[in-house]
Amino acid sequence: MSFNDFNFNTHISNAIQRCGYTAPTPIQKQAIAPILERRDLLGLAQTGTGKTAAFVLPTVQHLMETSGKQVRVLIIAPTRELAEQINEFTKKIIQDTRLRSIAIYGGVSKQAQVAKIRNGVDIVVACPGRLLDILNDKEINLSHVETLILDEADHMFDKGFLPDIRRILRQLPKERQSLVFSATMPGEIRHLAEDILSNPVTVQINHTRSVKSITHQVYSIEQGQKTELLVHLLKLAHIETTLVFTRTKFKAKNLAQKLAQSGFKATSLQGNLSQSKRQQALDGFKDGTFSILVATDIAARGIDVTGISHVINYDMPDTAEAYIHRTGRTGRASCTGEALTFATAEDSRMIRTIEQALDGKMNRQAVDPVVLATRHAEPEARSGERKRMPTGNKSKTSSSSPRPRNRSTASGVFGFSGRSKG
Ligand code: AMP
Numbered sequence: 001m002s003f004n005d006f007n008f009n010t011h012i013s014n015a016i017q018r019c020g021y022t023a024p025t026p027i028q029k030q031a032i033a034p035i036l037e038r039r040d041l042l043g044l045a046q047t048g049t050g051k052t053a054a055f056v057l058p059t060v061q062h063l064m065e066t067s068g069k070q071v072r073v074l075i076i077a078p079t080r081e082l083a084e085q086i087n088e089f090t091k092k093i094i095q096d097t098r099l100r101s102i103a104i105y106g107g108v109s110k111q112a113q114v115a116k117i118r119n120g121v122d123i124v125v126a127c128p129g130r131l132l133d134i135l136n137d138k139e140i141n142l143s144h145v146e147t148l149i150l151d152e153a154d155h156m157f158d159k160g161f162l163p164d165i166r167r168i169l170r171q172l173p174k175e176r177q178s179l180v181f182s183a184t185m186p187g188e189i190r191h192l193a194e195d196i197l198s199n200p201v202t203v204q205i206n207h208t209r210s211v212k213s214i215t216h217q218v219y220s221i222e223q224g225q226k227t228e229l230l231v232h233l234l235k236l237a238h239i240e241t242t243l244v245f246t247r248t249k250f251k252a253k254n255l256a257q258k259l260a261q262s263g264f265k266a267t268s269l270q271g272n273l274s275q276s277k278r279q280q281a282l283d284g285f286k287d288g289t290f291s292i293l294v295a296t297d298i299a300a301r302g303i304d305v306t307g308i309s310h311v312i313n314y315d316m317p318d319t320a321e322a323y324i325h326r327t328g329r330t331g332r333a334s335c336t337g338e339a340l341t342f343a344t345a346e347d348s349r350m351i352r353t354i355e356q357a358l359d360g361k362m363n364r365q366a367v368d369p370v371v372l373a374t375r376h377a378e379p380e381a382r383s384g385e386r387k388r389m390p391t392g393n394k395s396k397t398s399s400s401s402p403r404p405r406n407r408s409t410a411s412g413v414f415g416f417s418g419r420s421k422g
Contacts, residue, residue: 025050107275266292320357
């Protein structure tokens with residue numbers, strides 16, 4: 001199947017070429033035709049599958065073929081970054097048309113957004129909180145919306161947005177096309193989808209499995225050795241653009257600072273940053289100013305940076321779905337990537353759960369105690385910064401080194417030993 005099979009108009013076909021897409025991805029193959037037919041759709045697909053283009057391309061074609069009052073398309077996303085990304089992509093598709101698109105989210109001036117709405121917009125990509133705020137101010141009219149798209153619906157639920165979404169839905173006309181995209185289908189999302197969608201087409205893209213182009217490695221490690229192992233791995237030549245995940249905002253900030261002090265081009269993306277600082281971090285990661293971004297799950301949601309070579313789980317994610325989301329940041333489209341996970345003994349159960357979701361074993365990597373010769377302070381510890389980098393020189397190993405008591409402790413937590421299981 002090729003993009004020609006969809007009979008897109010010349011403008012959309014040119015836009016697809018501009019994006020450099022040569023063939024539709026699986027979700028695009030399945031979703032574009034029903035969306036063009038104005039069917040409702042439930043898309044079970046994780047980020048990285050090409051779902052944004054799957055809903056934006058046919059929706060823009062519909063807008064170009066018909067006329068109507070503003071606002072005609074409402075896309076709701078759980079995070080500012082995702083809203084911004086969808087809006088950027090949409091702007092790329094509608095460039096040279098009369099259509100206008102805006103992203104609406106909190107943390108930045110509301111006045112500027114209201115001014116744009118007053119000037120007229122056809123497509124609104126919004127986070128629920130700020131949209132409700134502007135709705136309450138009566139500065140936006142959603143009574144002409146023809147297409148509603150909920151993206152990453154499961155994350156809206158995680159973030160407690162469902163009551164807001166239902167409030168927003170009450171402002172929309174009943175007659176409309178609705179599309180819901182979600183990587184997972186918890187009961188609450190299923191109920192929401194049943195309420196919103198009418199006779200939907202369901203499209204499911206391998207949602208429980210991580211992208212095939214990713215290799216998955218597990219390093220059995222003690223908590224106090226993680227920073228040393230990270231520094232060691234980052235020094236290896238083939239580690240390029242790397243996204244590192246920590247469990248807490250505080251850890252993300254401190255770990256990024258520690259890496260920067262050690263000479264790496266590292267920054268953090270976490271919820272405590274102002275919107276402009278978040279954007280700075282993200283832009284810097286995209287343009288290569290930073291090659292390492294340390295992030296929390298929430299902050300990293302929807303990040304679309306091409307060419308991420310490695311995702312490192314400094315802390316184990318809480319669920320297999322979170323693992324799939326994190327690691328979906330690498331190996332995107334036609335690229336390959338590596339996912340490295342640091343696992344302590346307590347994480348062994350989660351590793352098994354993840355392997356079930358991946359439907360395959362992860363490669364066990366033994367940690368060479370020699371490379372962990374110098375203790376680095378954990379990022380939680382506020383003191384003890386400016387420690388020396390590990391040199392790999394055995395003579396520097398002291399009796400207080402975090403060297404595992406025996407080799408099986410380092411490599412055998414999951415019943416494997418040796419460098420790699422393959
Ligand atoms: P998404 O799942 O929408 O976040 O998209 C993931 C990445 O895939 C983005 O960087 C898109 O630009 C890219 N992408 C989307 N569709 C295609 C396609 N047909 N061919 C190649 N890359 C694509």
